[in-house]
Structure formats: C-alpha cells, structure tokens
Amino acid sequence: MSVSFVRREMIAPQPAPSNNTGPIAWARRSLFATPGDALLSVLAIILLIWAIPPIYNFVMPTFFGGHAVAPGGTVEDCRALGAGACWAYISARMSFFIYGFYPPAEYWRPNLVFLFGALLIAPLLIPRAPFKRINAILFFVAYPVVCFFLLNGGVFGMRAVPTEQWGGLLVTLVISMVGIICSIPLGILLALGRQSKLPIIKTLCVMFIELWRAVPLITVLFMASIMLPLFMPQGTSVDKLLRALVGVTLFSSAYLAEVVRGGLQALPRGQYEAASSLGLSYWKSMGLIILPQAIKHVIPGIVNSFIALFKDTSLVSIVGIFDLLNTVQAASSDIDWSSPTQAITGYLFAGIVFWIFCFAMSRYSIFMERRLDTGHKR
Amino acid sequence: MAVQDNLAGPPRTAFYNDPVIRGILYQVLVGAAVVAFFTWIILNTAANLAAQNKSTGFDFLFQTSGFGISFSLIPFDRSSYYWEAFLVGLLNTLLVAAIGIVFASMLGFAIGVARLSSNWLIARFATVYIEIIRNVPLLLQLFFWYFAVLKAMPAVRESFELPLGIFVNQRGIVVPRPMPDAEITWVVVAAAVALVGAIALVRWATSIRARTGHYPQGVAIGSRIAGLVVTFVLGYLAFTLLGSVIPALGNVPYLPLLGGLGLAGLSLTAYGFYGRAFIGFAIAWAVVRFLLGGMFGSLPELLIVAISLALALVYGWTMLSVERRPTAGDNKFPLALPLLIIVAVPALVYWATDASLAFEIPLLERFNFRGGMQLVPEMVALVIGLTIYTAAFIAENVRSGIQAVSKGQTEAAASLGLREGDRLRLVVIPQAMRVIIPPLTSQYLNLTKNSSLGAAIGYPELVNVFMGTTLNQTGKAIEVIAITMAVYLTLSLSTSAFMNWYNARVALVER
Numbered sequence: 001m002s003v004s005f006v007r008r009e010m011i012a013p014q015p016a017p018s019n020n021t022g023p024i025a026w027a028r029r030s031l032f033a034t035p036g037d038a039l040l041s042v043l044a045i046i047l048l049i050w051a052i053p054p055i056y057n058f059v060m061p062t063f064f065g066g067h068a069v070a071p072g073g074t075v076e077d078c079r080a081l082g083a084g085a086c087w088a089y090i091s092a093r094m095s096f097f098i099y100g101f102y103p104p105a106e107y108w109r110p111n112l113v114f115l116f117g118a119l120l121i122a123p124l125l126i127p128r129a130p131f132k133r134i135n136a137i138l139f140f141v142a143y144p145v146v147c148f149f150l151l152n153g154g155v156f157g158m159r160a161v162p163t164e165q166w167g168g169l170l171v172t173l174v175i176s177m178v179g180i181i182c183s184i185p186l187g188i189l190l191a192l193g194r195q196s197k198l199p200i201i202k203t204l205c206v207m208f209i210e211l212w213r214a215v216p217l218i219t220v221l222f223m224a225s226i227m228l229p230l231f232m233p234q235g236t237s238v239d240k241l242l243r244a245l246v247g248v249t250l251f252s253s254a255y256l257a258e259v260v261r262g263g264l265q266a267l268p269r270g271q272y273e274a275a276s277s278l279g280l281s282y283w284k285s286m287g288l289i290i291l292p293q294a295i296k297h298v299i300p301g302i303v304n305s306f307i308a309l310f311k312d313t314s315l316v317s318i319v320g321i322f323d324l325l326n327t328v329q330a331a332s333s334d335i336d337w338s339s340p341t342q343a344i345t346g347y348l349f350a351g352i353v354f355w356i357f358c359f360a361m362s363r364y365s366i367f368m369e370r371r372l373d374t375g376h377k378r
Numbered sequence: 379m380a381v382q383d384n385l386a387g388p389p390r391t392a393f394y395n396d397p398v399i400r401g402i403l404y405q406v407l408v409g410a411a412v413v414a415f416f417t418w419i420i421l422n423t424a425a426n427l428a429a430q431n432k433s434t435g436f437d438f439l440f441q442t443s444g445f446g447i448s449f450s451l452i453p454f455d456r457s458s459y460y461w462e463a464f465l466v467g468l469l470n471t472l473l474v475a476a477i478g479i480v481f482a483s484m485l486g487f488a489i490g491v492a493r494l495s496s497n498w499l500i501a502r503f504a505t506v507y508i509e510i511i512r513n514v515p516l517l518l519q520l521f522f523w524y525f526a527v528l529k530a531m532p533a534v535r536e537s538f539e540l541p542l543g544i545f546v547n548q549r550g551i552v553v554p555r556p557m558p559d560a561e562i563t564w565v566v567v568a569a570a571v572a573l574v575g576a577i578a579l580v581r582w583a584t585s586i587r588a589r590t591g592h593y594p595q596g597v598a599i600g601s602r603i604a605g606l607v608v609t610f611v612l613g614y615l616a617f618t619l620l621g622s623v624i625p626a627l628g629n630v631p632y633l634p635l636l637g638g639l640g641l642a643g644l645s646l647t648a649y650g651f652y653g654r655a656f657i658g659f660a661i662a663w664a665v666v667r668f669l670l671g672g673m674f675g676s677l678p679e680l681l682i683v684a685i686s687l688a689l690a691l692v693y694g695w696t697m698l699s700v701e702r703r704p705t706a707g708d709n710k711f712p713l714a715l716p717l718l719i720i721v722a723v724p725a726l727v728y729w730a731t732d733a734s735l736a737f738e739i740p741l742l743e744r745f746n747f748r749g750g751m752q753l754v755p756e757m758v759a760l761v762i763g764l765t766i767y768t769a770a771f772i773a774e775n776v777r778s779g780i781q782a783v784s785k786g787q788t789e790a791a792a793s794l795g796l797r798e799g800d801r802l803r804l805v806v807i808p809q810a811m812r813v814i815i816p817p818l819t820s821q822y823l824n825l826t827k828n829s830s831l832g833a834a835i836g837y838p839e840l841v842n843v844f845m846g847t848t849l850n851q852t853g854k855a856i857e858v859i860a861i862t863m864a865v866y867l868t869l870s871l872s873t874s875a876f877m878n879w880y881n882a883r884v885a886l887v888e889r
C-alpha cells in the first residue's frame with residue numbers, strides 16, 4: 001500500500017481567530033455577553049462617567065487639576081465657593097490627629113514607640129526573617145512594657161503624661177495592640193477550656209464566651225467604664241483608658257476563642273490520640289502537636305478578628321476616649337478651620353487611615369494563607 | 379490474665395498523677411477561685427454602694443421618667459415610667475434592625491451575585507464596594523452619613539424635592555403619609571389570597587409536570603392568555619414611554635392602545651421575538667434618556683436623545699439575537715399566569731370595592747412641613763449605615779455560598795438539559811442556601827447588635843435611652859446594665875437556637 005501524500009513538516013501555528021482575541025473580543029465576552037449584561041455595563045459606564053469627575057475634583061488638589069485645597073493652603077481657600085476637600089486643615093491639625101493632647105515637647109516618645117513597633121513587627125511578619133522566637137518575645141513581652149514606661153513617663157526623669165492626654169492614632173494603636181496581645185493567650189486558653197472534658201471548666205468557659213459574644217461592644221465598654229470602679233475595693237481608682245482596655249480585651253478574647261475552637265475542631269482525632277500515645281502531658285501535647293496545627297488552620301480567621309478589633313477601637317470614643325475618630329470628630333467643630341467641607345474631609349482622612357491598616361491586614365492574611373497551605377485541603 | 383491483673387490491681391502511679399483525681403482537683407481549684415473572685419467583687423460593690431448611699435432593686439422601673447424621647451413607636455412623654463422608656467428603646471432597636479435586615483439582605487445578595495458576575499465591570503464594582511466598606515469602621519460611616527451628609531442637607535425652606543412628593547432637608551426626610559380608607563382592607567386581603575393562590579397554583583402545576591412531563595392543559599392555556607395580557611400591558615407601557623421621548627408620537631391618539639394590541643397580536647405569530655425586542659428597546663430608550671437627563675443636565679437635549687437612542691438600539695439588537703433562539707414553548711415555566719393573578723386580583727378588587735388609597739403629600743409652610751411622615755435623620759443615617767455596612771459582609775457570605783457548590787453540580791444540571799434559570803433555581807441555590815444561612819443569621823445578629831451604635835448619633839435605641847439617659851438619671855448602674863445585656867443575650871441565644879434547629883434540618887445526610 002502506497003501512501004500518496006504525507007505531510008513532512010508541521011504547519012505553523014495559526015493565531016487565534018480574530019473575533020476571539022483582542023480588546024473587542026474581550027469586551028464582547030466580559031461586558032456585552034447578553035442583553036442584560038450589555039445594559040448593566042452601559043449603565044455602569046454611565047455611572048462612572050457621572051461619578052468619577054466630581055469625586056476626582058473633590059479629592060485632588062489644584063495641582064492635579066482638582067478643586068481640593070492642598071496642605072499649606074489657607075482657610076479662605078477652603079471657604080471659597082466650589083472648593084473641594086480641605087487637606088490644608090488635615091495637615092494643620094495632623095499632630096492632634098496622631099498624638100491627641102500629648103505635650104508637643106514629648107512627641108519623641110510616641111515617635112520612638114512607633115519606630116520600635118515598626119522595627120519589631122516587620123521582621124515578625126516576614127516569614128524568612130531569622131530569630132523569630134526572640135523577636136516574638138521582644139514584641140509580645142518587652143515591647144508593651146517599654147511602651148508603657150515611654151508613653152506614661154514618670155521614670156528616668158521623663159515627665160509623667162497621664163493617659164487623659166494620650167489621643168489620636170496613638171490611642172487607637174495602643175488599644176488595638178493591647179487588645180491583640182492580651183486576647184491571644186486569653187482566647188487560646190478559653191478555646192482549650194471550651195474543648196476540655198472537665199465539666200466545671202467547660203461550663204465556665206462557655207458562659208464567658210457566649211456572654212461577651214452576645215452583647216454589643218458598646219455595652220461592654222459602658223459596663224467597663226461604669227461598673228469596673230464599683231467592683232474594685234474602695235479608694236482604688238481605675239484609669240479610664242485601662243477600663244476601655246479591659247472591655248476591649250474581654251470582648252475580643254471571646255471572639256478569638258471561637259476562632260481557635262474552629263481550628264481545634266478541624267483537627268482529626270488521630271492527632272490527639274497520637275499525642276497521647278507518645279505519652280505527652282496535656283500541655284505538651286497541646287503546645288507541640290495540637291495548637292501549632294490548629295492555629296495554622298485559622299490564621300485568616302484570627303486576622304479577621306484583629307481587623308474587627310481594630311475597627312471596633314473606634315467605639316471607645318463613645319465612652320469619651322480621644323481615639324483617632326474622636327479627635328477627628330472633635331476637630332470638625334474647630335472654628336479656625338470651619339468651612340463647608342471641613343467635616344467631610346476629616347471623615348475622609350480617618351476613613352483612609354483605617355482603610356490602609358485594615359486592608360493591609362487582610363492582604364497579609366491572604367498571603368499567609370497561601371504560604372501556609374500545605375496542600376492538605378480537600 | 380496479666381492485663382486484667384494490671385487493671386484490677388493497685389495503681390502503679392501515685393494518686394496525684396491519676397488523671398481523674400487531677401481533673402477533680404483542678405476543677406475544685408478553678409471553681410473556688412471563681413467563687414472567691416465573685417465574692418470579692420460583690421463585697422466591694424456592696425461596700426461602694428453603701429459608701430455612696432445607693433440602694434439596689436428594680437423599683438425604679440415604676441417611677442416617672444421625666445424626660446422626652448424624640449422618636450417613639452408608642453406614646454411616651456415626661457410622665458411615662460422608666461419601663462416604658464425601656465420598651466421604647468427596645469422597639470426602636472427592633473425597628474431599625476428589621477428595616478436594616480430587609481435592605482441589607484437585598485443589597486447584599488445583589489452585590490454577592492454581582493461579585494461572581496461574568497460581567498467584568500459589574501464584578502469590579504462589587505469588589506471595590508466590599509473592600510472599601512468592610513475596611514472602614516461602622517461608627518465612622520455612621521458619622522459620615524449623619525454629620526457630613528444628612529446634617530449638611532439644605533435648611534427646611536430649601537428642601538430638595540424628589541419625585542413622588544418626597545422632601546429631603548436638615549431635619550430628615552419627609553414622605554407622603556398613606557391614608558387608607560376602610561375598603562383597602564379588602565384589597566390587602568385580596569392581595570394575600572392572590573399571592574397564596576398563585577403559589578399554590580405554581581406548586582400544583584409543577585407537581586403535575588414532574589409526574590407527566592407536561593403542565594396541565596388549563597394552566598398552559600391560562601398562561602398563554604396571561605402572556606397576551608402581559609404583552610399588551612408592556613406594549614402599552616412601551617408606546618407610552620416612546621410618546622414621552624418623541625413628542626410627535628405622544629400626540630397620536632390611541633397609539634399606546636393600538637400598539638399594545640398590535641404587539642399582543644404579533645406575539646401569537648412566529649415573529650413574537652420582534653415584538654419583545656421592540657418592547658425592550660422602547661423601555662431601555664426611555665429609561666436611559668431619563669437617567670442621562672438627570673445625571674448630565676448640562677448637555678444639550680438632542681445629544682442626550684441621540685446617545686440614549688444609540689444605546690437602546692444596541693440593546694434591542696442584542697435582545698433580538700437572544701430572543702430569536704427557539705425555546706421549547708410547551709415546557710416553559712408559566713411565569714405570566716401567577717404574575718397576572720398577583721397583580722390583577724387586588725387591582726380588580728380595588729376597582730370593584732371603590733377603595734381609595736390617598737396620600738397626604740407634605741406641604742411646605744412657613745417653618746416646617748405640614749402633613750406627611752417625618753423620618754428623623756438619626757434613623758435614616760442609622761439605617762443607611764447599617765444597610766451598607768452589613769451588605770458588604772452578606773455579599774461575601776453569598777459569594778462563598780455560591781462558590782461552595784461544586785462546578786460538577788452545575789455541569790450535571792446542564793447535562794440533564796436544564797436551562798440556565800432552572801439550573802440556578804433547582805440545583806445551585808438550594809445547595810448554596812445551606813452554606814449561606816448560618817453566617818447570614820449571625821450577620822443579622824451583628825446588625826442588631828450594631829444598631830446600638832445609634833447611641834453615638836442620637837437615635838433613641840435601647841443603649842441610648844436605657845444605658846444612657848435612664849442610667850444617668852437613676853444611677854442604678856448594675857440593674858440597668860444587667861437588663862440591657864439580658865436583652866441582647868436573649869436575642870443572641872434565640873438566634874443561635876434557631877440556627878441549630880436549621881442546621882439539624884438541612885444537614886447533609888451522609889453515608
């Protein structure tokens with residue numbers, strides 16, 4: 001049998017049909033696939049055309065073609081008709097937003113706290129950085145103590161600064177840091193207690209967790225600020241900031257406990273049994289076998305509860321603590337800078353600050369989730 | 379045997395290493411510590427209260443309150459009792475929570491579905507919305523809506539006037555007050571009956587179809603007739619809207635009537651899809667023209683008409699190409715019939731009983747509006763803030779619920795020959811709901827708890843009225859805080875009881 005024709009060379013690959021590639025095809029596929037899609041896309045485009053220019057003009061200073069008043073502008077510029085956001089006001093009151101009523105001569109102390117925090121937390125978050133154990137001990141144990149003495153003063157010849165003068169972003173960060181650092185061990189203990197076989201311990205933990213999870217944070221803060229002084233022996237005065245810290249910590253440790261419990265329950269029983277069969281004691285089996293796996297499972301959940309905690313710190317403004325939101329709110333009645341856009345600029349600024357922190361945390365949790373994914377997921 | 383000897387014999391370890399004894403010991407220690415702690419607290423509190431000459435007890439609930447509340451569902455004034463103030467706060471909390479839950483569910487489901495949309499732009503919109511809203515504190519958002527938006531509205535004299543007699547000003551939103559007469563009751567009853575009847579009809583027809591493969595004869599014919607009526611109504615609407623866009627057409631007498639009849643007639647022939655595409659085109663033109671006119675008022679009229687015409691033509695053309703595809707007419711779900719029943723029956727009763735639903739349109743007088751219903755800005759801001767904030771979380775729950783249904787399910791449904799809509803309705807959504815409902819319930823609970831932030835903008839809800847004013851006036855800190863916490867605890871525990879019941883009901887029965 002003879003073969004009359006056999007192709008000896010490969011045909012050069014053809015480009016994809018022109019109606020399947022390029023921007024037009026992309027638009028047809030992902031914008032105008034069906035009539036409903038087409039209508040929605042067109043409406044969305046119209047909405048963008050309508051909304052983007054005014055927003056741009058409001059936010060961007062004149063240098064970029066907008067109507068906002070850049071830092072360094074005057075209040076008269078902000079009061080002009082059609083002026084956008086008054087960034088000059090934000091930059092003028094920036095130190096109030098960051099330090100609150102902290103004495104300006106002592107700004108180096110909060111600055112030092114910020115610097116130490118950044119230096120300690122960066123290597124802790126980078127997975128490849130060495131000395132994790134020392135770093136963690138420094139951050140979770142030494143750093144809070146150093147911060148307390150630096151901020152509060154009264155030792156080594158530093159002027160004492162009572163907590164009533166702390167404020168702004170400083171207080172927001174202090175509350176969220178203390179909340180995070182204290183609620184981790186407390187939350188883990190509560191989660192272990194809830195999983196415990198000992199009935200009294202289990203009941204106590206369940207009651208504690210469910211009570212705090214059931215009530216809004218604002219009632220917890222009210223309770224902490226009104227009832228805590230009643231609970232203490234006569235004559236003891238509890239610092240206002242400390243009351244809020246106690247409330248926030250109790251509240252967030254209950255939420256964290258539930259997250260950790262999710263991780264504990266996700267572990268197969270075999271892990272517990274293997275740990276016992278090695279003859280490890282309860283605390284050793286928890287610390288060496290169970291918790292490392294359980295916490296790895298729930299890192300996204302833990303970070304989510306930190307994000308919630310960070311956002312919730314804004315509630316302390318209701319019990320009269322000058323956190324970032326409260327300083328912005330207080331400054332918005334500043335007559336020197338009163339202009340039609342004063343309040344909205346303040347909220348925009350606070351919103352951007354909160355957003356940057358929360359968004360960074362959520363991106364970091366996604367990054368860790370990918371990194372710790374050992375491929376055991378079904 | 380040796381093993382049994384080992385078990386029965388004396389323990390080889392010291393008694394303090396026995397896990398059972400250790401467990402009891404630990405529990406006794408912890409229990410004693412907790413009891414001691416609480417005793418210490420109670421003794422301290424009693425000493426503190428005695429030093430401040432304060433009494434305890436709940437008798438303050440039956441004293442007159444002496445303060446007013448700006449917004450209340452039940453009659454309340456200075457001579458009312460504290461327990462009535464408590465009730466007002468509780469009702470206000472529940473009111474805001476109920477309204478917020480309804481709106482947040484609608485917005486959240488829409489955004490959750492939009493986030494998974496194959497439409498790139500819509501999916502991007504949803505993502506940006508979720509990422510912005512979730513990462514900004516709710517309190518800040520409430521301040522924004524209340525102080526920066528609603529309080530910045532014009533004074534009463536320069537109120538914004540929206541369509542349908544709604545006015546927006548510094549003091550909130552004034553809407554027309556519905557003034558139903560006695561006969562309206564019958565219309566409401568008829569609407570309820572029609573709704574129940576339509577649902578029953580659909581269930582019955584579906585069960586017949588599941589058995590025989592066809593919808594019952596009567597339903598099929600009824601659906602045809604209902605389809606004709608709906609086409610006529612839509613055609614009438616389309617021609618009326620066309621008349622509003624092109625003034626020349628608006629002057630032609632009986633045009634909507636004739637056009638509607640013509641389209642209904644056309645829908646009987648094989649060329650019905652032209653009619654449907656035309657209706658789509660006409661409605662799209664009018665809607666887009668109206669929107670554009672409202673958004674870009676500075677552009678010339680002719681340009682707006684031309685742009686909207688071009689968009690509507692594109693839309694009508696795409697719709698035509700979709701509608702042209704043949705459909706299995708016999709097996710189409712008879713949507714038109716229940717729709718017609720739900721709309722037409724109450725309308726007929728409304729007409730037959732000569733009922734009237736008048737609206738009291740608010741009227742601007744010298745200092746304020748007369749008539750209408752005044753929605754206080756605190757409540758509006760709280761509802762807007764809670765809705766927008768919670769919707770972002772609900773959207774994420776909805777998205778993860780839909781994604782939890784494996785692709786194989788969709789493919790299996792497609793291989794059975796189900797159409798897009800049926801695939802979603804019969805296969806994907808029932809499975810997704812199993813995943814969505816538990817986190818959704820806890821979002822509803824969160825919304826209810828977050829409504830306590832209304833205290834920060836002065837909305838008289840439970841925390842504001844009771845933990846704020848009442849506590850300040852009576853000084854009964856322990857009682858007031860205990861009652862408030864008990865309310866939230868009850869809400870929360872009953873919600874989780876519901877969730878356990880639901881989970882048990884829908885849990886997968888596994889091998």
